[in-house]
Amino acid sequence: MKMVVANWKMHMSGAESERFFKDLMKEVTPGGVEVVIAPSNFALYSLSKIKQWQFSLAAQNFYHMDYGAYTGETAVRQLVGVADYALVGHSERRQYFRETNKDTRRKVAAALSVGVKPILCVGETAMERENKETDDVVRDQLLAGLADVTPTQLKDVVIAYEPRWAISTAKNVGVCTPEDARSALTFIRQQLKELYGKTARVLYGGSVKSDNIVSYLKKGEADGALVGGASLQLKEFGDIIEATKAVR
Ligand code: PEP
Helix, strand or coil, X not given: CEEEEEECCCCCCHHHHHHHHHHHHHHCCCCCEEEEEECCHHHHHHHHHHCCCCEEEEECCXXXXXXXXXXXXXXXXXXXXXXXXXXXXXXXXXXXXXXXHHHHXXXXXXXXXXXXXXXXXXXXXXXXXXXXXXXXXXXXXXXXXXXXXXXXXXXXXXXXXXXXXXXXXXXXXXXXXXXXXXXXXXXXXXXXXXXXXXXXXXXEECCCCCCCHHHHHHCCCCCEEEECHHHHCHHHHHHHHHHHHCCC
């Protein structure tokens, strides 16, 4: 089944998140696609109480340790029963909060250890792409993030390829064509096959909208999408979900 993940980033109050989620559950009809909402961690618990049918929830971030003296952090165990998934290594975490490949390794392992499915984000910067380092960077991020993942655990891991230069809030945002996306996704699947003899779900993220989602799924061969800006508009995000359902 295709997957669409909404990354709400640091937007919306708790009440606004709840209202949006309720409206979205009314707007879209069940079936055909797994919709994952990643609200701010602050809103996660209340959304988990009202979540219905095919919706899942994701944390945008967490700390790899269990409970403890880590002021301001969300423990991986606090996600249990609340979040089905958790983003790991989103480019904004890597860029603004200096998250390293070592952090992503720990987070992926910690999430899996408590039954939360990690969505490991990988992708190169504009400069790395210019220097023809895309494959190198993506491989390093994959190898590090998955270092402690066993073949049995791979089915619970989702990979999201997000070229940083194509994220809608990037400076001088560029267009990642479905062909560009396909070549990165193919590379990721090859790496997974080399490592595990099988692949995982691989999503595309970067300025996905209702008028281009189908091309990323069909020509880009993505198993779904990670959507930032467009997931904050009810009608637009509803259209993305409906368009995804139509792709078999
Ligand atoms: C993101 O931040 O993960 C993202 C893909 O954002 P956008 O869809 O706005 O480019």
